[in-house]
Amino acid sequence: MIDLTNKADVPSLGLGYLRPDGGKGIRNVVLVAYLVECARHVAQKIVQQFDEQEVHLIGFSGCYPNKYAETMMKALCTHANVGAVLLLSLGCESFNGKGLLETVQATQRPVKLIGIQETGGTGKAIAAGKAFIQQVQNQIKSCARIPLTWSDLIVGVVSGGSDATSGITANPAAGLAFDKLVSLGASTIFENTGEMVGLEDDLKRRATRSDLGIELKRTIEKAAAFYEAMGHGSFAPGNAEGGLSTLEEKSIGAYCKSGSAPIVGLLKPGDKPTVPGLYLMDIVPDGKPTFGFPNPNDISEINELIASGAQCVLFTTGRGSVAGSAIAPVIKIMANPENYYRMEENMDINAGKILQDEASLDDIANEIVAKIQQVVAGEKTKAEQLGHFEFSLAYKFFEPLGPSCLA
Amino acid sequence: MKKLFKINEQDNVYVVKVPLTKGELLEIEGQQIVVPYDLGRGHKLAACDIPKGEQVFKFGLPIGSATIAIQIGEHVHLHNLKSNYLPTYSKDDRFNQ
Numbered sequence: 453m454i455d456l457t458n459k460a461d462v463p464s465l466g467l468g469y470l471r472p473d474g475g476k477g478i479r480n481v482v483l484v485a486y487l488v489e490c491a492r493h494v495a496q497k498i499v500q501q502f503d504e505q506e507v508h509l510i511g512f513s514g515c516y517p518n519k520y521a522e523t524m525m526k527a528l529c530t531h532a533n534v535g536a537v538l539l540l541s542l543g544c545e546s547f548n549g550k551g552l553l554e555t556v557q558a559t560q561r562p563v564k565l566i567g568i569q570e571t572g573g574t575g576k577a578i579a580a581g582k583a584f585i586q587q588v589q590n591q592i593k594s595c596a597r598i599p600l601t602w603s604d605l606i607v608g609v610v611s612g613g614s615d616a617t618s619g620i621t622a623n624p625a626a627g628l629a630f631d632k633l634v635s636l637g638a639s640t641i642f643e644n645t646g647e648m649v650g651l652e653d654d655l656k657r658r659a660t661r662s663d664l665g666i667e668l669k670r671t672i673e674k675a676a677a678f679y680e681a682m683g684h685g686s687f688a689p690g691n692a693e694g695g696l697s698t699l700e701e702k703s704i705g706a707y708c709k710s711g712s713a714p715i716v717g718l719l720k721p722g723d724k725p726t727v728p729g730l731y732l733m734d735i736v737p738d739g740k741p742t743f744g745f746p747n748p749n750d751i752s753e754i755n756e757l758i759a760s761g762a763q764c765v766l767f768t769t770g771r772g773s774v775a776g777s778a779i780a781p782v783i784k785i786m787a788n789p790e791n792y793y794r795m796e797e798n799m800d801i802n803a804g805k806i807l808q809d810e811a812s813l814d815d816i817a818n819e820i821v822a823k824i825q826q827v828v829a830g831e832k833t834k835a836e837q838l839g840h841f842e843f844s845l846a847y848k849f850f851e852p853l854g855p856s857c858l859a
Numbered sequence: 860m861k862k863l864f865k866i867n868e869q870d871n872v873y874v875v876k877v878p879l880t881k882g883e884l885l886e887i888e889g890q891q892i893v894v895p896y897d898l899g900r901g902h903k904l905a906a907c908d909i910p911k912g913e914q915v916f917k918f919g920l921p922i923g924s925a926t927i928a929i930q931i932g933e934h935v936h937l938h939n940l941k942s943n944y945l946p947t948y949s950k951d952d953r954f955n956q
Contacts, residue, residue, distance in 0.1 A: 616899065616901025619901075619918075620864075620866060624918070649944060649945075650943070650944050651920075654920060687945075692936075692937060693899075694899065695898075695900070695901030695936070696901070697903070697937055697940045698923040698943075699942050700920075700921070700923060700943065700944055701917060701922035701923065704917065704918045704920050704922060807876045807900070809861065
């Protein structure tokens with residue numbers, strides 16, 4: 453049994469990648485980013501030439517401008533896990549490729565912007581992109597390595613494909629693991645304010661500052677109003693068949709992933725933690741609902757956590773998600789014991805053991821912390837082993853954070 | 860193996876860990892309970908008598924109020940528990956408020 457209060461038992465995190473801008477990564481990824489759907493094929497062809505070599509595809513499909521998408525792409529292309537970036541533009545889209553190029557250049561990462569029209573079409577753009585990646589792969593191998601400490605780490609948590617077991621095994625175990633991470637000095641982020649209706653007063657109570665508490669409460673009220681305007685309640689009849697009786701019961705089942713630590717700040721996607729501790733991420737857009745549901749899929753939620761600096765993400769599931777990420781390792785925690793054995797290939801942790809009296813919540817929380825340590829030190833997650841490097845980025849609108857949100 | 864568990868010590872409901880079948884005998888706080896119908900994993904049974912209007916606690920937090928007096932061992936669900944926020948929509952009309 454690991455006793456995390458005993459210093460000798462606190463496991464080593466191995467060597468991280470020290471970026472010139474001070475970022476500390478746990479992976480050394482080359483990103484190939486298309487800046488409009490029309491450039492995706494060329495970007496994808498380039499990535500395919502580097503199978504199994506940490507060269508991953510991201511991008512934004514829309515041709516219309518969107519500030520959120522540009523903020524997200526800037527945050528992701530300068531993420532601590534990213535060593536170099538290749539940008540693929542068609543040439544006539546409205547995405548500000550030059551602005552993104554300059555942002556990445558300012559962090560001293562190797563970066564190149566290829567315009568497909570300017571380069572002379574598909575074949576030439578692919579050749580140019582391939583040559584650039586071959587060149588930077590050697591360059592980023594020499595990235596400085598430094599021993600990581602827990603305070604260098606930002607860990608996010610999401611859930612997806614939930615069932616009746618999620619709220620009683622994987623989510624509370626992830627919450628206990630979050631408490632342990634915070635006590636080790638790490639930063640942690642939980643999200644999906646759309647599923648916290650009913651918890652606004654508890655969130656307020658957990659804030660370390662009273663003005664932050666008011667912001668947290670307002671965030672949930674905003675989420676409730678947004679979903680009401682969308683005409684969608686976050687409670688399906690299937691939830692009741694699985695034993696959930698009320699909206700707040702479902703909310704708490706998801707909310708317990710946050711553990712019990714005090715909340716030190718409120719983030720919006722792309723905002724970075726300023727001090728160690730637990731953060732809530734507001735994922736619900738500001739203003740009138742304009743671009744649809746706040747969380748169109750699990751992958752976009754993972755991405756928003758990564759855009760706020762998470763080097764690694766915990767993902768709890770009951771039915772069995774298979775998702776990974778182009779930028780950060782995703783650790784799968786399966787809540788349901790039968791589904792664990794059905795989908796063991798995709799699962800890193802079996803929290804279903806709790807229901808079979810084979811483990812306590814605390815045992816699983818310790819397993820999660822140990823797994824994070826191994827993954828940070830370089831061990832591949834199941835998603836990474838299977839080549840799951842998903843990415844998704846949709847249109848959204850956010851106002852900037854208010855002054856009382858961060859310490 | 861225990862078939863029920865309490866998530867938080869403050870809770871007044873137990874959560875079903877393994878599917879229960881109708882007629883099965885259980886012991887809750889020293890009292891014999893007969894399972895009234897098949898109950899899947901994740902369903903809740905009262906850990907004590909819960910008077911009408913009282914809050915039901917799970918995860919140490921209120922998940923709604925009792926709409927009628929609930930006896931120890933009784934199934935706690937849409938027929939005796941309501942949200943303090945939005946009514947729960949069910950495909951079974953008996954439970955739609």
